[in-house]
Amino acid sequence: MKLVRDVLDKQIRGRDGEKLGKVDGIILELREGEPPRVAYLELGSATMARRISRRLERWAIVLNRKLGVRRPRYRIAFDRVLAYEVDVKVDIDTRTSPAFAWERWFRDHIIRRIPPG
Amino acid sequence: MKRQLHLELLLGREVFKADGEKAGRIEEVVAEQRNGEWIVKEFLIGTFGVMERFSIHHFGSTILRRLGAKGASPSAQRVKWNDLDLSDPDRPRLKS
Amino acid sequence: MKKKDLMNLTLGIITSIGGFLEVGSMATAATAGALFGYKLLWAIFFSTLGLIFLIEMSGRFAAVSKRALADAVRERFGFVFTIVPRLLEVLVNLLVLAAEIGGVCLAIKLVTGWPIVALAIPIALLLWLVIWFGTLSWIENSTAILGLMTIAFVVAAWKLHPDPHELLRGFVPSRPSEGAAKYWFLAVSIAGSTISPYMFHFYSSGAVEEKWDEESLTSNRLTAIGGMGFGCLMSIGVLIVSARVFLPLHIQVDSYEQLAVVLSPVLGRWGFPLFAGSLGVCCFGAAAELALSTGYLIAQTFGWNWGEDRRPLEEARFSATYSIVIVLAAVIMTTGLDPLKLTLFSMALTAVILPAVIVPFLLLVNDEHYVGKHVSGWIGNTVVVIVVLVASVIALVAIPLELAGGS
Numbered sequence: 044m045k046l047v048r049d050v051l052d053k054q055i056r057g058r059d060g061e062k063l064g065k066v067d068g069i070i071l072e073l074r075e076g077e078p079p080r081v082a083y084l085e086l087g088s089a090t091m092a093r094r095i096s097r098r099l100e101r102w103a104i105v106l107n108r109k110l111g112v113r114r115p116r117y118r119i120a121f122d123r124v125l126a127y128e129v130d131v132k133v134d135i136d137t138r139t140s141p142a143f144a145w146e147r148w149f150r151d152h153i154i155r156r157i158p159p160g
Numbered sequence: 161m162k163r164q165l166h167l168e169l170l171l172g173r174e175v176f177k178a179d180g181e182k183a184g185r186i187e188e189v190v191a192e193q194r195n196g197e198w199i200v201k202e203f204l205i206g207t208f209g210v211m212e213r214f215s216i217h218h219f220g221s222t223i224l225r226r227l228g229a230k231g232a233s234p235s236a237q238r239v240k241w242n243d244l245d246l247s248d249p250d251r252p253r254l255k256s
Numbered sequence: 257m258k259k260k261d262l263m264n265l266t267l268g269i270i271t272s273i274g275g276f277l278e279v280g281s282m283a284t285a286a287t288a289g290a291l292f293g294y295k296l297l298w299a300i301f302f303s304t305l306g307l308i309f310l311i312e313m314s315g316r317f318a319a320v321s322k323r324a325l326a327d328a329v330r331e332r333f334g335f336v337f338t339i340v341p342r343l344l345e346v347l348v349n350l351l352v353l354a355a356e357i358g359g360v361c362l363a364i365k366l367v368t369g370w371p372i373v374a375l376a377i378p379i380a381l382l383l384w385l386v387i388w389f390g391t392l393s394w395i396e397n398s399t400a401i402l403g404l405m406t407i408a409f410v411v412a413a414w415k416l417h418p419d420p421h422e423l424l425r426g427f428v429p430s431r432p433s434e435g436a437a438k439y440w441f442l443a444v445s446i447a448g449s450t451i452s453p454y455m456f457h458f459y460s461s462g463a464v465e466e467k468w469d470e471e472s473l474t475s476n477r478l479t480a481i482g483g484m485g486f487g488c489l490m491s492i493g494v495l496i497v498s499a500r501v502f503l504p505l506h507i508q509v510d511s512y513e514q515l516a517v518v519l520s521p522v523l524g525r526w527g528f529p530l531f532a533g534s535l536g537v538c539c540f541g542a543a544a545e546l547a548l549s550t551g552y553l554i555a556q557t558f559g560w561n562w563g564e565d566r567r568p569l570e571e572a573r574f575s576a577t578y579s580i581v582i583v584l585a586a587v588i589m590t591t592g593l594d595p596l597k598l599t600l601f602s603m604a605l606t607a608v609i610l611p612a613v614i615v616p617f618l619l620l621v622n623d624e625h626y627v628g629k630h631v632s633g634w635i636g637n638t639v640v641v642i643v644v645l646v647a648s649v650i651a652l653v654a655i656p657l658e659l660a661g662g663s
Contacts, residue, residue, distance in 0.1 A: 044198065046189040047230055048625070051168060052331045054559050065330065065559035069167040071189075071200060078241045081191050081198035082164065086559075094168055094336050121198055129322045146560065149572035157388075157568075171334075220619050229616075230334035 057137030089115035209235025278542030279359030280449030289498030294426030306643030358595035359539030380586030409493035448606035
């Protein structure tokens with residue numbers, strides 16, 4: 044598996060096929076005398092922003108804290124990856140996942156209020 | 161002690177040889193499954209090699225990489241996981 | 257032809273009507289005809305050629321790789337590289353969407369006399385309702401059928417008996433005897449209005465949503481040639497009519513109101529309503545396409561649910577995005593900007609950002625990892641590279657000249 048080509052920046056889908064976000068980051072765990080372990084997928088605005096600059100990351104964290112809807116970053120254990128073909132499929136229930144918080148927020152606070160939502 | 165590292169931030173980092181010379185940039189991380197875990201097998205370190213000079217496609221990709229795009233060059237050098245010293249992630253070094 | 261092929265052809269024709277013959281093509285072709293006769297026909301021809309290859313490529317890419325274009329660019333080149341071209345594209349889309357909404361308002365203004373500033377918000381609301389409640393195929397089919405009205409331009413061009421030798425000469429690029437700055441500015445505006453990046457996103461997203469596969473490749477090719485060829489023919493019609501009607505009178509076209517009478521000398525009292533109708537339908541189709549396309553672009557950058565055929569509740573962020581985009585564009589139009597100037601300017605701006613969009617795309621359709629053996633041929637690659645590079649280089653030179661010396 045080539046982590047950059049086959050995983051990073053790919054579409055993540057939950058068990059139910061819903062789109063959860065993109066693979067914004069991948070966390071490696073360094074271990075003494077052993078090969079690094081691929082530990083987590085990470086997604087969220089702070090992870091994305093960090094790839095551009097530290098300052099942008101700080102802004103993303105502050106903004107997320109103020110809005111209070113979703114965490115600035117969210118991790119999925121790598122052993123939850125079920126498949127990585129066109130999309131990265133993970134063993135997560137999208138509808139209750141914290142990563143889906145913004146989608147739920149928009150649905151409940153905006154879209155549902157527009158008649159006949 | 162376990163230390164965590166963001167792979168996406170490692171991309172494009174300049175790698176230095178033991179003598180301090182530049183070896184290339186980290187372009188790809190290859191993982192394999194062992195005992196139900198995914199572990200890093202090797203890193204691909206890219207330079208502007210012969211392949212890039214003679215193929216328009218690879219030349220184009222190289223230009224985009226300079227502009228921040230990800231992706232590995234075909235002439236990238238394979239470095240085993242234990243040959244790359246990541247103790248300072250801002251300055252990865254080849255061990256030998 | 258199978259039913260599925262027919263459906264694909266509809267997607268092609270709507271992409272063409274919505275993306276090709278819209279306020280941009282009409283304005284650029286008509287202005288070019290009025291000022292330079294048939295001399296700029298080559299610009300329409302070469303940009304259409306590039307467009308046919310690009311549309312074919314985006315359909316093929318989606319069918320084989322099962323990915324929409326914007327998804328694939330982020331996946332292949334990463335977030336850092338993607339974000340700047342994306343921002344530029346969204347910005348240009350917003351300007352063009354404003355121009356299209358302006359075009360619909362103008363069509364209504366021509367008939368009723370109501371001011372654009374007052375019409376912008378109601379038209380934007382109507383557009384939003386259509387996207388919110390409509391399905392992709394419904395929007396496609398109704399625009400495709402109503403868009404056939406634009407054949408009026410070809411009929412009018414035919415009735416005007418243009419001199420075939422002079423016409424053919426127009427397909428060979430030549431330098432103008434006077435007004436060089438305007439000439440090149442119009443040439444790039446034509447290229448920008450023809451090769452619009454939002455069309456590729458719309459087309460490839462539609463192909464993914466309609467689950468095209470390798471069997472769709474033949475119909476994709478036919479669609480690219482047929483659909484875009486249709487749009488090209490209409491544009492040429494507009495240019496010829498405008499050249500025949502305005503050039504002999506030495507009328508300097510600098511507003512849409514002047515363009516509105518273009519069909520009248522040929523088609524009599526039908527001319528005016530047909531012009532207004534064509535303008536209204538085409539701009540409305542383009543506006544729908546732009547709003548959706550911008551929604552796709554943003555949703556595919558961040559990995560949200562998207563798709564015109566799902567209910568807004570199932571894709572709250574996508575629906576919210578295109579709604580906001582429509583509101584912003586309408587607000588731009590209420591400031592009273594001149595719609596013709598906005599159109600010409602945003603078309604030229606499109607030409608400037610083309611390489612940033614097209615180069616990554618070209619690398620993708622030539623990458624075996626995504627399209628296997630269906631990589632692009634050298635003819636298509638060469639044509640696209642030349643058209644895009646020439647257009648953007650001319651644009652970089654022509655836009656400052658136009659801004660400095662022009663109107």
